[in-house]
Structure formats: structure tokens, C-alpha cells
Amino acid sequence: MKMLTPNQLNSLNFSGGPGALPETVLDQVREAIVSVPDVGLSILGISHRSDWFASVVAELETNIRVLLGLDKGYRVLFLQGGATQQFSMVPMNLLRGSPVAAQYLHTGYWSGKALPEARREGPVQVAWSGEASGFSHLPTDAELALDADAPYLHYISNETVEGLQFHRVVGRDDVPRICDMSSDFLSRPGEFDRFSLIYAHAQKNIGPAGVTVVVLRDELLQKMRGDVPTFLDYRAQADANSVLNTPPVFAIYVILLVTRWLRDEAGGLPGIAAKNAKKAEVLYKALDASRGFYRGRAAAADRSLMNVVFTLPGSDVEQRFLDEAADAGFSGLNGHRSVGGIRASIYNGLELSAAEMFANFMDDFARRNR
Template structure:
């Protein structure tokens, strides 16, 4: 029951069937008789796991053959550095960044260590409550790349469209909404996502990289920080996070076989978001959603109550009622419900109903 009512921002909820299969695999995999925690990354079994995980991702997202799918480590934080190391340093060009929240603000800090970095738009002055309109971005045709975060988990903001110019490589951190809805992979030079939202447990980062873009990387990089190293080694240059990749494979099976694919998942996610925002909007004098309506995230719903004291009481009462992970991010406080793929519509409906009860009792 606790797992079913887990609204944590990350690591987030995992599907019940995946948790059961993972529990059994920790004791012994049916294929090998060994615990998944003790399986060699050089074994044929693990090569099969990597290959299936890649096949499933390609099928679910429509990833073309001229894109590489890499399983890496270090989360988005490492990608903030690796991206400019490979494609900005010594390029003779500048990189462009959209800063729309807590996480995207970290990316240009690392890029500035590697070369000319320009922030096209920064929502900090407005408290990161909205996303930029197209006419607010002064885009350059000669940029090395444009980087943005598709969904801001802290503030609960999500891009409805895709920014940028067709001729400029587009790079996106999709850590919190990859696999939540269909995407046009061909529009991107590179997509990356750490797993602990919709893909699986913490420890693995998926990188989807167009081959032509990968070949632009400079030479002379440290071996482990060169994307071409991981392409050549098929994600096994060093010891990968075997357990996390195994669970990611199970999650992609679940999404394919039990949910019916990414389009079906998107419809469920839309219903979840509509239910929760509807409950909050019904009590606007009591609950206040952080982001502007046009920019609201389907994955992360950030909101406030009239006072910090009432928020503390809300969290204490919610835990007693069986709702977990509703604390807001430390950077802005308040409250947050994350509606990742594994969070069921039943769980969201239960939370939505309880929000009304709490308002009537405490308002």
C-alpha cells in the first residue's frame, strides 16, 4: 500500500509487477540461479539484458538506427559537463541554454568551464513560474547546440512544444518525462535521462545520441568522458550498474506489455494530471499551484498552502493517511506530488479526494 501511494519526486515509484519480479531476482534469477546483485557485467546474460533494454527503448520511442542508445552513469549532473566537453570545447562556436528552473540552471555553470556559453532566457526573476515564448528566444544559427530541460521537477513546469532552430543541434534533458509521452526523436541531436523518475532506480543514465552529432566530438578527451568510448564498448567500457539496468529493462517490458506503449501511457498521465490539478483548482483560495496554467507539468505538481505551519501539518497528516513523498524540493519548499508512470490513476484519485477532505477540515 505504501508503494502504491508513493508520490516522491525521485527516486520515484516503480510498477508493482516490476517490484515483485525484482524481489525474486535479488534472491535468484530464473535464468541463472544467481542473484541479480551478483551477476557479472561480462556475462552473456547481462549482454542480453542490455540488448533487450535497448530494443525496448527503440521500439517504445521510435528511435532510428542512426541513433546510439547508451547506458551510462553519473546522472544528469555528469551530462551537464560531458556535453560541453565533447561538443563546445575548442569548437569555435558558442552554446545556448534555456534556464527554466532549478535543474536547468545548473547546466550552463558547467558549460562555462568549456567555452562560450550564452543563456537565452532565465526565469529566475519571476520565480520560475513560466516558460519562455518562442519570440523571447534570440536563437543563433551558428550555435554549437541549444540545451534545455523538457520538464522541471522542482517547479512543476513542462514544455508543450520544442524550442530551437532546425539547423542547430538540439539537446534535451528529459530525465523526468522520458517515456511519459511520445517524442519526435529525430528532432534531437541528443537526449539524456537519469533513470530514477520513469525508467527505473537510480544508478543508470540513458543517452540517445545521433551518430552524426557524436562524430563532431573533439579529440583528446579523458577516455571515460568521451561518448565514442561508450559507443565502441556498447555501454560496457567499465563496470555498469547491472542491477539498475536490469530493472530498467523490466520497466520497459511493463510499459510495452501491460500498459500498451507510450501513447497509452500519455493518456493515463494526462488523466492523472487533470484529476490532481482539478482538485487543487477547486480550492484556489487554499491551494496555490506554483506554475502558470499554460506551463503546468503532467509529471510534477508543485503547490503551496496559506502558511508554512499548515504545510507542515499537511505533510504530517498525509503520512498518517498513507500518502508519501509530498514534500516540496528543498530549494523552494512547499508541497509536490510527482505523477510518474508507475503512479496509478487510482492513487491520484485517492490523493485528489483527500485534498478536498483536508481543505474542509483545516480551511
């Protein structure tokens, strides 16, 4: 691989996660590792019990509520364990002991990971599965078999492995919606007040690994069970303002910087959504113009604006594509280990210019190898 500067490497990071961070945020992080402005200590050495960190948590909660358009009837928590821990926490708090099945949508790899964890706690009904079609598309409303008595409906808004994304809110308004938004959180506007609980690990769009944001209604919090371990009890975490134990101070601070960037520089969620849509348009145009050389996995109506997933004609050609892309400075393009192929992740921090450069590379490679 030819030698590239750190800034060039960061700017061409198409990894499925951790994803690229905005350059202005990286500059602030670099400074904070040495000394946080107005504090004088490294971010790596500031106490989670300090007044300064309490102000970080308070501002971050406010920023997230404002960006999502939610009122103070929602709590915002910063937890550990990633989305994988939420696969267990949700049913432990909402399903354990229930005689009625929770409903789950099985739309891809990650929603499949949530199912066995839920079944440990109570009955589960798969309201729709795309497994028979190889997870190539998402359900229409008419295909969903939804139960008005279910304790909740769980689904994933964006399947990173298959490149599928819901472009609407699904489910019944009289059944609590639980949504894993890990890979498209704070990437576009939405009707977030129609959800009872949203969770998102940070390392796609909003920060480094180590922290998971949970946004939940107060009224749902009040209905939760009391027979779960304290660390896994949303109520205990809320009562402790996300410092029940030592939290990932550094990761939480980086998310704060990203929310400020979204608010002050990116134009809020409408602004970042326009940028993300343009990046996706550029890459899907290259895919569609290849006359079948690049083969998208997802049905056109369900294509993800975060993860452009495709294959090439044969494993040898795919490997050559990856090798040449690496030599050109593009990183993180390998498809998920479960499906292979190519995956270009275009999260918030990736610039439009990077997507345009990659689209040009795709066009050139197709001409030379068709």
C-alpha cells in the same frame, strides 16, 4: 504514522525521486534478487561480461529505440553519474574549444545547475531565463533568441522543482538539440527524431538510481572532440557498448523490465501518456477547485504532467498538511528544499487510484482548514 503494508507504501509514493515502480516490475525484481529466471544466479551477482548481460543491453537498446520511434541511426548508452555528469559531458564533447557560444534555456533549478558546468568548457549564451519571474512560466517561441551558428541548444523538458514542462519541441532544426528528459523520459509520445542527444537519469520514471540513459545520433557522435577523458567520451562508451567499466547491472536490468512493462502492459507511450494525463487532471482539478487555498506555482499552460507543485496559506498549514498526509500513507510530498511547499510527483509507476486518493485528501483538508 499508522502501520501500512509495503505494497500500500509503494503505491502511495509521490516522491520526486526515486519514484514508484510498477507492481509487476517490483514482483520480478524481488524474484531476480534471489535468482534470475533461466540463469539461476542473483541479479546482484551476475557478471557484466556475461552473454546474458550482453543480451540485456541489446534488448534494452532495441526497446528504447522502438518506444521512442527511432531508427538505428541513434545509439543508446547506459552511463553512470546521473544527469549531473551529463551537465559536464555534453559541453566537454561538444563545446570545448568552440569560438561560438552554446545556447542554454534557464527555466528552473536544474537547468541552472547545468550552466556553470558548461561555462567551464566554453562560451555559453542564455537564450532565455525565467529567473526574474521566479520560474513561474516557460518561454513562447517568440521570446527565444536563437542562434543558427550555435554548436547546440540545451534545455530541460520538465523542471521537477517548479513543476514546469515543455509541451512542444523548442529550438531550430538546423542546430543540434540537447535535452535533459530525466523526469519525463518514456512518459509520453514525442518527436524524438528532432533531438540530437537526449539524456535521462533513471530514478523518476524508468528504474532505480545508478544509471543514466543517453540517446544520441550517430552523426553527432562522429563530430565529437577527442581530447576528453576516456570515461567521459561518448564515443568510447559507444564503442564499448556501455561496458567500458563495470556498469550498474541491477539498475540496467530493472530498466529493461520497465520497458517491457511499457511495451506489453501499459500500451506503449500513448497508453502511459493517457494514464499520466488523467493523474495530472485529477490533481490539478483539486488544486483549481480549492478557491485559492492551494496555489499552483506554474502557469496553467506550462503545468507539468509529472510534478504538481503548490503552496498553502502559511508554513503552519503546510506542515499540518504534510503531517496528516504522512499519517494517511502518502509519502514524498515535501517540496524541493530550494522552494519548499508541496510537490506531488506522479511518475509512470504511480497508479491513477493513488492520485484519486490524494485528490480526495486534498479536498477534505481544504474543507477543514480553509
